[in-house]
Amino acid sequence: MTEHVDILLRGGTVVTMNDKYDVFEDGAVAIRGDSIVAVGPTDEIALAYHADETVDCADTVVMPGLVNAHTHIPMTLMRGLNDDLRLDVWLGYLMPVERHFVTPAFVKLGARVACAEMIRSGVTCFADMFYYEESIAEQVAEIGMRALLGQTILVFPAPDAETFEDSLLLCRRFIEHWNGHALIQPAVAPHAWYTATPELLLACADLARAFDVPLHTHVSETKFEADNSVSGNHMSVVTWLEQHGILDTKLLAAHCVHIDEEDMFSLRRAGAGVAHCPSSNLKLASGIAPVAQMLALGLKVGVGTDGPASNNDLDMVEEVRLASFIAKVHAQNPTALPARQALEIATIGGARAVHMGHLTGSLEAGKRADLAVVDMRGIHNQPHFHNHPDAVYSRIIYSAKSSDMAHVLCNGRWLMRDRELLTVDEAAARAEAIQVAKQIDAFVMERESSPYNKLVLLAGVTRQESFEVQVKAPLADEAIVHKVLASGDLHVTRAAHYRQYDHYFLFDSGDPDAARLRYREDEFINDAGEVMQVRARLTLIGEGEREEFPNAVMLSRSRFLAQADRSLRFYQEYFAPARELQVNKDRRRWHVLYKATDFAINLDRVLEPDVPGHFLEIKSRTWSRSDAERKATLITELLALFGLDLNQAERREYTEIALSANRERRVEPA
Incomplete structure (x- = not known):
């Protein structure tokens, strides 16, 4: 029977x-x-x-069924947006879009589009990391796919949480609701070590252990990231994560492009899974992960597409084929990652990597x-x-x-x-995605319309109206400045010495509030000539209005200040200026009182471009025309104290002097 x-x-x-x-x-x-x-x-x-x-x-x-070991499925709705950029610059574009558009409805639609695409390529299980994972879980469970879903936790505000404490609470509630579900495995997902603090990493590890759920994070995706960990943490990314409890969890480590053998042994001892994402790593020029070596050492390796905004598809058949080919090239060995082993890491290997090998991955x-x-x-x-x-x-x-x-x-x-999707309305998802794309297009085009909009969406800004009266003059002998300051005619309230490295991005936008963006690094120098503090700032400077007095210049202009927490190269690629200009100065500054009025006395030497001699610059903030006139008169008296007269005054700003010096440098000899 x-x-x-x-x-x-x-x-x-x-x-x-x-x-x-x-x-x-x-x-x-x-x-x-x-x-x-x-x-x-x-x-x-x-x-x-x-x-x-x-x-x-x-x-x-x-x-x-194939296992997609790492992705960000709602990013189907950002597929093809701002391609061909470095990873950090690409994220600089994507994160403002996410902050503006990502909602529960957005991630559900993105999940429908993604699940339809993955099912068509034979995927039955995947590992996701995004925001509003509660909503993603509802959609994925309804469609009927198996998934490890990681609630993203960041140290800065995210679309679904203002603080990382809010993210942790959201993640805890998500785990409590879905843990034990037949299809959905909730997970803790700190985005990466560089978007976390040590306290955040420790808290995430504690949460994952408390509920015995996986932890999903990005690990050593780029050389830049790996080098920053060595220079900043004095250890590799894997070791840093190990010291903060991450390797004591059911870890799913995405990418692992730049890890060495010691890192691999650490991951193997921890029982961690590794998600290899060849298409994304090639497209973003992140590198080629040493997969053959990982497998030889016994790591649990799976294959992932990464998000469809950085791949740009969720086709696992294509992904595993590419994984095999680049492993052969990387090892310079055609026998590396043969077909059977390639299918293994896309099925049972991937299932083990996402800590589901007991449930799926083999027949x-x-x-x-x-x-x-x-x-x-x-x-x-x-x-x-x-x-x-x-x-x-x-x-x-x-x-x-x-x-x-x-x-x-x-x-x-x-x-x-028979190639017909039964649990997703593919046509409806496509139509809705087209409408969302139109909204994102309009948002991005508005952002791209001016440097100001790009800066606001990247970092937020503080507006500052600047009114100052100033004059500068070439100085033959700097000793006269020290002599006057020591004479008692001026009361010195504060003094500083620093080097200013200014990189100007010049725009042809026609926006009077955004004539140029200055990326400034200040190195504060102590009495021994050593750098004791470094500060970086962004200042978006308007064209300004210039009013000439007989004995000074008054400038009024708008400034927008923002924190500079990324590299100069990032800002160059993100803002894509029409031209660039570098002005480096050695500056000694004294804040003085003269006739009960505050002035800043700057003794400047322009190092780049090479402008001979020194400049004495005298300036003071002002708030009205009558105040500016009074201070302009006092500036004349100060110039006389330093043995200078108005005929020697330089009306141009340092950017104009630098531009002139650069033009002169390009003039061919007769």
Whole structure:
């Protein structure tokens, strides 16, 4: 008497990806409820089981559903936005868009688009990291896919939380709600060490351990990141994470492009999973992860697409093929990551990496019924050879396309039959995505319309109206300045010495509030000539209005101040100025009182471009024309104290002097 099952897949080549790598050329899989009951030759399975639904799988491969080990699925709605940028600059564009647009409705729509795409490429399980994961979980569970969903935690404000404490609380509630669900595995997801504080990392590790859930984070994705950890933390990224408890969790480490053998041993000891994302790492020029070495050392490695805004697709068939090819190039060895091993890291290897190997990733009795059925009749996959036991893996990895996926089941439920999606309204999702893209387009075009808008959306700004009366003059001998300051005619209230490294971005935007952006690094120098403090600032400077007095110049202009917490190279690529100008100065400044009026006395030497001699600059803030006139008169008296007269005054600003010096430098000799 035969045993009853719900579904019987029979007649296909069954690729199990079990520990023995069993392949049944005429095989069958019996499914009851959410689980696999039996796998084996069709004759044996047909004699033992009868089914409510029998599917003829002739000319197909029946294999485990693919596991996408790292992605950000709502970013389907940002696919193709601002491509061909470095990772940090790309994030500088994407994060303002996320802050403005990402809502529960947004992530649900992005999840529908992503799940439709992944199902079509045979994916049944994936690991996500994004915002509003509660809403993503609701959508993914409804569609019927299996997922590890990590609630993102950042040290700065995110779309769903103002502080990292808010993010932690949100994550805790998400875990409490979804932990133990049949399809959804909640996880803690600190974005990366460089978007976290030590306290944040420790808190995330504690939360993951308290609930015994995975922790998903980015690790050593770029050389820039890896080098910053060594220079700033005096240790590798992996060691830094280990010291803050992250390796004491069920860790899923995304990317791991720039790790060495010591890091690999640390990850292996921790039982961590690694998500290898070849397309994203190549597109963003992050590098090639040493996957062959990781596998040789026994790490749990899976393959991920990364987010569709940095790949730009979720096609796991393409991804695993690329993973195999670049591993061969990286090792300069065509035997590295052969087809069977490539399929392994996309199935059972990926399942182990996301800490779900006990549930999915292989076709074995007792595991969940997560399967993909691949049509092998396409002309691109002909002919078929059978002389080598691994030939079927070659056909899957090197010849098959995502469009060959005919049927997909997850947890015993049909997600796709005969290439028709059953749990996602693909046409409706596409139409909604088109409307969202129009809104994002309008937002980005407004942002791109001026440097001011780009600065506001990147960092936020503080507006400052600047009114000052000033004059500067070339100085033959700097000793006169020290002599006057020591004479007692001026009361010195404060003194400082610093070097200013100014990099100006010049724009042709026609925006009077955004004539130029200054990236300034100040190095404060102590009496021993040593750098004791460094400060970086951004100042967006308007064109300003200049009013000439007989004995000084009054400038009024708008300034927008912002913190400069990124590299000069980042700002160069992000703002894409029409021209750039560098002005470096050695400045000694004294704040003085003269006739009960505050003045700043600057003794400047322009180092770049090389302008001979020194300049004496006298300036004071003002608030009205009558005040400016009075201070202009006092400036005349101060000039006389220093042995200078108005005929020697230099009306230009340092940027104008630098531009003139650069032009003179380019003049060809007669």
